[in-house]
Amino acid sequence: MDQQICSSILRSSEKVMKNYSKDEDVDESVKSFPIIDKTIVSQLAASLTDLLTYKVSSEAYHRYSVRLQIINTLRDWVRPPLGFDAHQIFFQDDILKNLLQTTIKKNFTKNNINNLNTDNEQIVKLCKSLINLSKTNKYYIPYLKKLIDYIYEIKLSCNDDLLNALLENKDSLELDFSIIEKLYILNAKKFIEDPLINFFVExxxxxxxxxxxxxxxxxxxxxxxxxxxxxxxxxxxxxxxxxxxxxxxxxxxxxxxxxxxxxxxxxxxxxxxxxxxxxxxxxxxxxxxxxxxxxxxxxxxxxxxxxxxxxxxxxxxxxxxxxxxxxxxxxxxxx
Known part of the structure; x- marks a missing residue:
C-alpha cells in the first residue's frame, strides 16, 4: 500500500516522470520501502511540492464547493433524526429493516389507524412513504392498502403526486383497480370534473x-x-x-x-x-x-x-x- 502511494505521488509530476523511460520503472524505484535513495526522495519531495502548490481556477473551486455542499446535504438527509445518528444500530441496514417492520406490524393495526390524531398532510406523507417502501419490499403492501382504505373512509382529499405515484406503480404495488377507482370517486371534483371542464373551456x-x-x-x-x-x-x-x-x-x-x-x-x-x-x-x-x-x-x-x-x-x-x-x-x- 505504501509503495502504491509513493508511486502515485511520483506519477503526479510531469517533471519527475521525464526521468523515467518506462512507466514500470516508477514501481521498481519504490519497490524497497522505506525509501533511502536520495534521488527518489528528492523526486518525491518535488512531486509533493507540485501537488501542494497546485492552484485550481475560481470556476473549478466553485464547482467543487457546490459538490461538497450537496454531499453534506445528502449526508444530513440520510442521517437518522432525533439524535439517533449517535447509535451505530441505526446505520446497520438489516437491523434497521427489521426494526421498521416490527414497528409497523405492532402499531399499524386497524384500531390504531382509525384513531390517528394527525392532520391530513401527515397521512398523505405516510402513504407516500409506504409507497416507496413497497416498491422494494412487498412486506409493506398490505399496510399501504389498509391506509388507502382509511383515506377513503375519512374522505381525505388526495394531491396529484400521491395519485400519480399510485397509478404509475399500481402493477408493482399489486393494487386492484378498485383502489384507484375509490380515490378518483373521492376526488371527483379535482380528477374528473376539472379535466373535463378545462378541456371544454379551452x-x-x-x-x-x-x-x-x-x-x-x-x-x-x-x-x-x-x-x-x-x-x-x-x-x-x-x-x-x-x-x-x-x-x-x-x-x-x-x-x-x-x-x-x-x-x-x-x-x-x-x-x-x-x-x-x-x-x-x-x-x-x-x-x-x-x-x-x-x-x-x-x-x-x-x-x-x-x-x-x-x-x-x-x-x-x-x-x-x-x-x-x-x-x-x-x-x-x-x-
Whole structure:
C-alpha cells in the first residue's frame, strides 16, 4: 500500500516522470520501502511540492464547493433524526429493516389507524412513504392498502403526486383497480370534473382535435369503470343545464363518447355495459336513428323514456344527451 502511494505521488509530476523511460520503472524505484535513495526522495519531495502548490481556477473551486455542499446535504438527509445518528444500530441496514417492520406490524393495526390524531398532510406523507417502501419490499403492501382504505373512509382529499405515484406503480404495488377507482370517486371534483371542464373551456371546436394527456388518461380510466362513467355523465348533464342547454355541450358529449368508444373497441368492450341494467334495453333501441324505427317501435322507446323521466329526470336527460338525435323527437312527444 505504501509503495502504491509513493508511486502515485511520483506519477503526479510531469517533471519527475521525464526521468523515467518506462512507466514500470516508477514501481521498481519504490519497490524497497522505506525509501533511502536520495534521488527518489528528492523526486518525491518535488512531486509533493507540485501537488501542494497546485492552484485550481475560481470556476473549478466553485464547482467543487457546490459538490461538497450537496454531499453534506445528502449526508444530513440520510442521517437518522432525533439524535439517533449517535447509535451505530441505526446505520446497520438489516437491523434497521427489521426494526421498521416490527414497528409497523405492532402499531399499524386497524384500531390504531382509525384513531390517528394527525392532520391530513401527515397521512398523505405516510402513504407516500409506504409507497416507496413497497416498491422494494412487498412486506409493506398490505399496510399501504389498509391506509388507502382509511383515506377513503375519512374522505381525505388526495394531491396529484400521491395519485400519480399510485397509478404509475399500481402493477408493482399489486393494487386492484378498485383502489384507484375509490380515490378518483373521492376526488371527483379535482380528477374528473376539472379535466373535463378545462378541456371544454379551452376548445372552440371539437372537430379534428387531439385529446390532452390529462383527458386521455382520464378516459382510459373511465373505460374501466361504470362508476366513473356515471360520474362523468352527471358532470356533463350539469354542464348542459348550467350553460342553458348549449349545443356546444351536446357536441362535446358526442366527442367524448366517440373517443371513449375507440378505447373500448380496442379492449373489445361495449359502451352499453356501462349503463345501469334497467336502462340498457332503452340504450340499445336509442342507438338506432329515430327515422329507422317503425312507428310502433318508436312509440315504445318514447314511452320507455317517459317512464324513466318520471322516475329520474337526470337519467332520462343523460340518455337524451348521449343520443341527441332523440332530443327533438322526445320533446315533441312530451309537448
Amino acid at each position: 376548445t372552440v371546436s371539437f372537430e379534428n382535435i387531439e385529446l390532452t394527456q390529462e383527458l386521455s388518461s382520464l378516459l382510459n380510466l373511465i373505460s374501466k369503470s361504470s362508476k366513473l362513467f356515471t360520474i362523468c355523465s352527471n358532470i356533463m348533464c350539469e354542464l348542459f343545464l348550467q350553460l342553458n342547454y348549449s349545443i356546444n355541450v351536446i357536441n362535446y358529449i358526442k366527442f367524448i363518447l366517440e373517443k371513449l368508444k375507440c378505447i373500448l373497441d380496442v379492449d373489445r368492450k361495449n359502451l352499453i355495459d356501462f349503463y345501469p341494467i334497467k336502462l340498457r334495453s332503452c340504450v340499445i333501441m336509442m342507438q338506432i336513428e329515430s327515422s329507422c324505427h317503425t312507428e310502433k317501435s318508436r312509440e315504445c322507446i318514447l314511452k320507455m323514456l317517459r317512464d324513466i323521466h318520471d322516475n329520474n329526470t337526470r337519467e332520462s336527460l343523460t340518455l337524451l344527451l348521449h343520443y341527441s338525435q332523440w332530443l327533438d323527437v322526445f320533446y315533441s312527444y312530451m309537448s
